[in-house]
Amino acid sequence: MGELKDRYIRFDWAIKRMLRDKANFAVLEGLLTVLFEDKTQIVEILESEGNQLAETDKFNRVDIKAKNSKGEIILVEVQNTREVYYLERILYGVAKTITEHISLGESYGNIKKVYSISIVYFDLGKGNDYLYHGQNRFIGVHADDELQITTKQEDALLPKYPREIFPEYYIIRVNEFNKVAKTPLEEWVNYLKTGEIEPETKAPGLSEAREKLKYYSMTPGERHAYDEHLNAIMIQNDVLSTAKMEGLAEGRAEGRAEGRAEGRAEGRAEGLEEGWAKGKAEGLLSTARKLKSMGMPPEDISLATGLTIEEIQEL
Incomplete structure (x- = not known):
């Protein structure tokens, strides 16, 4: 207990x-x-x-x-x-x-x-x-x-x-x-x-x-929504961590191909930023779809992902 x-x-x-x-x-x-x-x-x-x-x-x-x-x-x-x-x-x-x-x-x-x-x-x-x-x-x-x-x-x-x-x-x-x-x-x-x-x-x-x-002390419904919130955060962070590593690897590859220190730095930065942005967008949409399929209300999905109600309804 x-x-x-x-x-x-x-x-x-x-x-x-x-x-x-x-x-x-x-x-x-x-x-x-x-x-x-x-x-x-x-x-x-x-x-x-x-x-x-x-x-x-x-x-x-x-x-x-x-x-x-x-x-x-x-x-x-x-x-x-x-x-x-x-x-x-x-x-x-x-x-x-x-x-x-x-x-x-x-x-x-x-x-x-x-x-x-x-x-x-x-x-x-x-x-x-x-x-x-x-x-x-x-x-x-x-x-x-x-x-x-x-x-x-x-x-x-x-x-x-x-x-x-x-x-x-x-x-x-x-x-x-x-x-x-x-x-x-x-x-x-x-x-x-x-x-x-x-x-x-x-x-x-x-x-x-x-x-x-x-x-x-929460109601069963509140506990369910709260647990889904934690799950959504874990999914987002997993996706973003993967995107960060992929972006960093891509940036390093581009930098090495150019063969210059400036090229490596620029490649890393661009790859990292692109990886973050792409990973975040895909992660949020994927999370929202999963929560929607589980029957979570659009308002709760919006709180968990930052997407608008309109964006969630279009999924």
Whole structure:
């Protein structure tokens, strides 16, 4: 019975289905609190996937868009599969959020700070850490000092740093975490990676997660959909891993044929990118067909694969 009791719902599933409920805010607040090193309270969950400017606007991958007690906007996104222009899409999502949340004609003073948190379950470049933080700071090229702006607020002149206004970015590279969890942050990343939560945890949000995210508290239908989600992820990752190896091999072959270092590098890059793109597309379609044949609703298939409802209906 211990094995059944200690199985918890993965975060990427919970963030789509359960953590949007106000009764479950404490779980997400715990992650944000340890990440920001500051007590964070969520006031409301904002619309995440609507307001597309056109049919070609494919940015619909923000899993949760929340507003904290300071009125700031927090984007939390989980990615299970690699995208070629991942960083560019993060930047686009933040810029889109800023413009969406200020009405035409409003003062720029109404712009709220945005925090972007990306939880990635794939190999994202090179780096030795599992957590990276990016923040805008304006540093003097010669004086090496940080620029401070004087701004008028409530009839008083106050100093302000650009980093207090500009977005902040957090990237959690889940697969790079290979430590024994000792701190609250490490406990959280361990849960993100393994789905395991220690019974005696004191980390903010994880004790609530132990109660809210128990696998066997779901209905049979929810468990079935969740298990299919995990299966879909495994299929996607297998396909993409194969595509990556094929793309790399093709790139090496092209490079060797040209017989120049430049040719090898270019061949590898083109082969790898082409292999990724082709493998991802074929993997998603294959996964969607299998899930559709098993009777999974189009909405759930869309969540698992990222395909639109229209694309799924045409399979």
